[in-house]
Amino acid sequence: MSEHEDKAKGAMNKAAGAAKDAIGDATGDKDLQNEGKAQKLKGHGQDIKGEAKGALKDKG
Template sequence: MRGVIGAGCCDPKSDEDHDMSEQEDKTKGTLNKVAGEAKDKLGDATDNQDLQNEGKGQKLKGHGQDAKGEAKGALKDKD
């Protein structure tokens, strides 16, 4: 309903929901980076290229989630 005149008065997302979402994105990002690093190192130690690649991909996903959380925070600060 965003963008509709008068929709702001009935928007179910409160500022608290936005804060939670920002923090959730950052938390998920950190968890994915840590898990990805573990998979990357384990794959390297066991000569398992598939596991290593999976770990690298998961780390990239974590960085993306961090960036998403940061962007949400920056947009919230502009309000």
């Protein structure tokens, strides 16, 4: 996967995770809220992975 693909997937996971977190909070659904938090973390990890690929590409 390329740098841009990782960053795009990261952004989608962070957005979807934030929505799940907010809906879970609003409805009192702790499982959905926790799922959202986990998905946001996954997205953050994908962003970091994309940044690392970009940094390595720039140095290569």
